Amino acid sequence: MLYVKAGRTPDDLVVRGARVLDPVEGLDAVCDVRVDGGTISAIGAGLDANGHRVIDGAGLVLAPAFVDPHVHLRVPGGEDEETISSGTAAAAAGGYCAILAMPNTDPVVDSAAVLGSLIEDAQREAEIPVGFLAAITRGQEGAELTEMVELAEQGAAGFTDDGRPLVAPALMRRALQYHGIAGRRLALHCEEPTLSKGGQMHEGAVSAELGFTGYPSVAESVMVERDLSLAAYEGQPLHLLHLSARESVDALRAAQAKGVAATAEVTPHHLCLTDEAVRTLDSNVKMNPPLRSADDRTALIEGLRDGTIGSVATDHAPHARHEKEVPFEAAPFGVTGLETAFAALYTNLVEPGILSLEILLERMSAGPARAYGLEPPKIAVGAQANLVLLDTAATWRVEEAAFRSRSANSWLLGHHLTGQVRLTAAAGRMAFEE
Amino acid sequence: MGEIHVMREGFLPPKPPPRRHLISIGDLERDDVERLLATAGSFSRSLEREVKKLPTLRGFTVVNVFYESSTRTSSSFELAAKRLSADTMSIKAAGSSVDKGESLKDTALTLGAYDPDVIVLRHPQIGAPELVARYTGAHIVNAGDGKHQHPTQALLDLYTIREELGRLEGVHVAIVGDVLHSRVARSNIQALALMGAKVMLVGPPPLIPRGIEAMGCEVSHDIGAIEAVLRMQRERMAEGANYVPSLREYTARWGVTPERIRPGQKVMHPGPMNRGVEIDPRVADAADALIETQVRAGLVVRMAVLYDLLTTGPVPVAAAEPLEVA
Numbered sequence: 001m002l003y004v005k006a007g008r009t010p011d012d013l014v015v016r017g018a019r020v021l022d023p024v025e026g027l028d029a030v031c032d033v034r035v036d037g038g039t040i041s042a043i044g045a046g047l048d049a050n051g052h053r054v055i056d057g058a059g060l061v062l063a064p065a066f067v068d069p070h071v072h073l074r075v076p077g078g079e080d081e082e083t084i085s086s087g088t089a090a091a092a093a094g095g096y097c098a099i100l101a102m103p104n105t106d107p108v109v110d111s112a113a114v115l116g117s118l119i120e121d122a123q124r125e126a127e128i129p130v131g132f133l134a135a136i137t138r139g140q141e142g143a144e145l146t147e148m149v150e151l152a153e154q155g156a157a158g159f160t161d162d163g164r165p166l167v168a169p170a171l172m173r174r175a176l177q178y179h180g181i182a183g184r185r186l187a188l189h190c191e192e193p194t195l196s197k198g199g200q201m202h203e204g205a206v207s208a209e210l211g212f213t214g215y216p217s218v219a220e221s222v223m224v225e226r227d228l229s230l231a232a233y234e235g236q237p238l239h240l241l242h243l244s245a246r247e248s249v250d251a252l253r254a255a256q257a258k259g260v261a262a263t264a265e266v267t268p269h270h271l272c273l274t275d276e277a278v279r280t281l282d283s284n285v286k287m288n289p290p291l292r293s294a295d296d297r298t299a300l301i302e303g304l305r306d307g308t309i310g311s312v313a314t315d316h317a318p319h320a321r322h323e324k325e326v327p328f329e330a331a332p333f334g335v336t337g338l339e340t341a342f343a344a345l346y347t348n349l350v351e352p353g354i355l356s357l358e359i360l361l362e363r364m365s366a367g368p369a370r371a372y373g374l375e376p377p378k379i380a381v382g383a384q385a386n387l388v389l390l391d392t393a394a395t396w397r398v399e400e401a402a403f404r405s406r407s408a409n410s411w412l413l414g415h416h417l418t419g420q421v422r423l424t425a426a427a428g429r430m431a432f433e434e
Numbered sequence: 435m436g437e438i439h440v441m442r443e444g445f446l447p448p449k450p451p452p453r454r455h456l457i458s459i460g461d462l463e464r465d466d467v468e469r470l471l472a473t474a475g476s477f478s479r480s481l482e483r484e485v486k487k488l489p490t491l492r493g494f495t496v497v498n499v500f501y502e503s504s505t506r507t508s509s510s511f512e513l514a515a516k517r518l519s520a521d522t523m524s525i526k527a528a529g530s531s532v533d534k535g536e537s538l539k540d541t542a543l544t545l546g547a548y549d550p551d552v553i554v555l556r557h558p559q560i561g562a563p564e565l566v567a568r569y570t571g572a573h574i575v576n577a578g579d580g581k582h583q584h585p586t587q588a589l590l591d592l593y594t595i596r597e598e599l600g601r602l603e604g605v606h607v608a609i610v611g612d613v614l615h616s617r618v619a620r621s622n623i624q625a626l627a628l629m630g631a632k633v634m635l636v637g638p639p640p641l642i643p644r645g646i647e648a649m650g651c652e653v654s655h656d657i658g659a660i661e662a663v664l665r666m667q668r669e670r671m672a673e674g675a676n677y678v679p680s681l682r683e684y685t686a687r688w689g690v691t692p693e694r695i696r697p698g699q700k701v702m703h704p705g706p707m708n709r710g711v712e713i714d715p716r717v718a719d720a721a722d723a724l725i726e727t728q729v730r731a732g733l734v735v736r737m738a739v740l741y742d743l744l745t746t747g748p749v750p751v752a753a754a755e756p757l758e759v760a
Contacts, residue, residue: 208643209648211582211583
């Protein structure tokens with residue numbers, strides 16, 4: 001399900017004196033971690049270096065590396081905006097050891113042939129392991145199901161029509177039925193298109209004042225409720241993409257309480273910003289779903305904290321410069337996020353005391369891994385080295401020139417952030433080092 | 435010794451006036467509006483003279499860029515600039531490079547290369563004036579950006595109301611019709627609230643945007659007790675769009691008819707009008723209709739806006755003298 005550049009030689013390494021923090025393993029101690037041949041071989045105080053390279057972790061946090069369940073790598077078809085090589089390098093710089101790529105490409109990943117060629121490319125180019133989701137419907141047109149079972153056998157990490165809603169309820173139901181044999185997670189972009197039609201931003205006081213057509217929060221939540229009802233009826237799990245509205249979080253929490261196996265994700269921008277940001281008319285705060293009200297933001301943070309929402313997902317959506325250098329109304333939806341996610345959330349949620357570091361680390365790593373049935377990264381003897389070394393005291397300025405991504409449509413350009421990734425090890429090998 | 439002077443005063447280039455734009459009524463304070471209306475009043479008096487042209491903005495260049503059709507706004511800006519002796523140039527999207535797919539950024543860079551002092555921009559998309567402001571050094575005057583703002587229309591409406599009623603503070607104004615799609619409504623709500631008027635929005639519920647009360651207005655269906663009515667133009671009222679079930683029903687419930695107007699209630703309309711739909715012809719042609727007054731006000735208000743951006747402060751008496759023609 002995950003694919004990485006072939007011929008990577010595993011690394012030997014000792015990280016000395018870091019605060020080793022793995023909330024899932026219940027580990028929080030200042031100690032050393034040794035990696036032998038890409039596998040964690042010892043955790044403890046005063047470990048022998050065994051002649052390995054030693055990294056001074058004093059004052060830093062060593063945690064399981066992150067997993068991003070929602071990345072647009074733009075290949076095939078959008079290589080000017082991102083490639084497997086640039087996108088995975090950006091992910092490594094953001095502390096990620098694995099990412100999942102969305103299939104809304106040109107052509108759409110809806111056949112074994114397109115998926116197979118992406119897997120081959122990943123085995124040549126991917127700096128960290130990458131999984132590819134395939135479309136639920138052919139061409140993501142919402143009319144005919146793809147050959148989900150064959151695609152799963154071919155290595156699809158899951159199924160989604162992300163970017164577009166699955167409008168027909170009967171088709172959604174059949175996709176859930178096929179999920180029972182394909183076994184790879186269905187991920188839903190919940191948007192009722194007649195309610196969101198023409199919508200440029202969240203419907204509320206700000207859209208009323210600025211004159212933008214509103215994209216109301218119910219456009220998301222009515223589809224969330226529908227999909228949860230169908231999942232309950234069919235007894236199948238599902239994953240809800242990029243939740244933005246309080247009503248959606250409430251519906252999900254209620255469904256989970258009734259035993260529906262639903263997981264969900266939320267993006268750093270929905271956790272940090274509200275629709276007030278659109279007053280800048282900066283096209284880098286235009287995304288789908290849109291930034292919502294302060295009350296919605298509060299509900300998302302609460303949902304992330306109590307575990308209703310188990311994953312942080314960047315929805316990293318690179319766009320060419322000329323596409324975003326237009327009036328807000330003409331700009332495409334989407335912003336980048338791989339290289340800023342941890343720092344944005346650390347600065348806006350952890351530092352002010354809104355969310356604990358432990359919960360953030362879990363929701364950026366084990367949470368998304370579990371949602372897609374991947375092995376969660378962990379700091380334990382015998383586990384593959386998927387590690388991130390974080391400097392939670394460092395502040396830095398987000399600069400376009402420093403991005404490894406091919407695109408720079410970040411809502412954080414020019415902002416100062418706290419929390420910096422110093423080192424990322426992915427699948428046993430050093431993938432990024434500051 | 436204290437400060438170190440790198441350059442003597444005389445060597446420094448003259449200070450340019452502070453870079454300002456008029457993109458939204460939100461760019462203005464109450465004092466700014468008072469000054470603009472007073473300046474417009476002075477220009478209005480100067481236009482009563484035999485020679486109407488003033489030398490005030492001689493040597494300045496005003497470029498009008500219209501990406502949407504417009505009769506009164508574009509002609510009014512052009513005439514305003516000419517009355518102040520500025521050089522003017524008008525560009526319409528049709529027949530220009532825009533037709534060949536040129537981006538707004540490139541058009542802005544191209545126009546910017548001529549170093550215009552003011553760019554008057556009308557564009558169908560919200561955020562276009564900010565974009566042009568980023569890529570040129572000119573003052574930007576927003577002559578309408580999508581459904582967002584049309585600040586000079588709101589200023590001329592303020593001017594008209596004050597001319598008629600003698601005040602703005604405490605005046606009750608109803609804005610009737612399609613508020614959802616109207617930049618004129620948004621600018622007027624903001625401008626009237628800024629000046630202490632009371633604004634009420636009246637119209638079919640789907641055409642009143644959710645959350646608009648936060649701008650400082652009320653939503654109601656009663657137009658009985660107000661002193662001025664601003665009529666919204668018919669936009670997207672086509673049957674089938676489903677904002678209104680039919681034009682017949684719209685007219686029956688929200689049309690401004692003589693029966694709905696008290697004597698002395700003033701009626702305004704930003705144009706173009708759809709007689710018989712949102713406004714009864716008997717109302718449009720009645721003595722209390724201020725529609726032509728609005729057009730005349732548009733000229734002097736736009737003169738005031740151009741003057742205010744290119745100079746600063748109130749119009750000096752000397753500037754209001756007519757240009758001597760040799």
